[in-house]
Amino acid sequence: AQSVTQLDSHVSVSEGTPVLLRCNYSSSYSPSLFWYVQHPNKGLQLLLKYTSAATLVKGINGFEAEFKKSETSFHLTKPSAHMSDAAEYFCVVSDQLTGGGNKLTFGTGTQLKVEL
Amino acid sequence: DAGVTQSPTHLIKTRGQHVTLRCSPISGHKSVSWYQQVLGQGPQFIFQYYEKEERGRGNFPDRFSARQFPNYSSELNVNALLLGDSALYLCASSSWDRGQETQYFGPGTRLLVL
Numbered sequence: 199a200q201s202v203t204q205l206d207s208h209v210s211v212s213e214g215t216p217v218l219l220r221c222n223y224s225s226s227y228s229p230s231l232f233w234y235v236q237h238p239n240k241g242l243q244l245l246l247k248y249t250s251a252a253t254l255v256k257g258i259n260g261f262e263a264e265f266k267k268s269e270t271s272f273h274l275t276k277p278s279a280h281m282s283d284a285a286e287y288f289c290v291v292s293d294q295l296t297g298g299g300n301k302l303t304f305g306t307g308t309q310l311k312v313e314l
Numbered sequence: 315d316a317g318v319t320q321s322p323t324h325l326i327k328t329r330g331q332h333v334t335l336r337c338s339p340i341s342g343h344k345s346v347s348w349y350q351q352v353l354g355q356g357p358q359f360i361f362q363y364y365e366k367e368e369r370g371r372g373n374f375p376d377r378f379s380a381r382q383f384p385n386y387s388s389e390l391n392v393n394a395l396l397l398g399d400s401a402l403y404l405c406a407s408s409s410w411d412r413g414q415e416t417q418y419f420g421p422g423t424r425l426l427v428l
Contacts, residue, residue: 295370304356
């Protein structure tokens, strides 16, 4: 089974400074990777997805992630944090089901705090 | 376009009771997945349905069951509720693009078991 490891449970940045949320994956073949964001008491919103078409993936709200096979990493970055970015971020890998389709396996999450 | 919708938004039950949660997928999506998110953890996969057939099941007891209807909406049923079933239950519907599936989530149903 494939898995992801989020290296930081909490990250704190100042508004206007860069954001780096780290994720490593474990997969025996080219994985399908995603980043989702969850604001307090809300559902999950898709930020971006790796499709193997390009190693640098751009998502919504200025976020991007780079797939590095040599490092088995898929870190999420943003050049300048905004207060509204404060939320929980999940790195996710997709695993094939025997009946077709896929299930998502989530990392443990990184809580991003943005301070003035 | 409407996203994934779930009902109810909140629910309080007591131990031993039964609960039914409902989900309507994004229009045109034929696959629905269910996840359980316990407080402080990432979501865990429960089921996926496609065209009314179960495609996969996560590591959950038989107390958990689901079904999908001809209009692609879905129900998640949990019998004999335990305190540990208290969680946010998330439904997702799927789209496919060039062989890759992407799941879009609803707002969830928050279940509290007392």
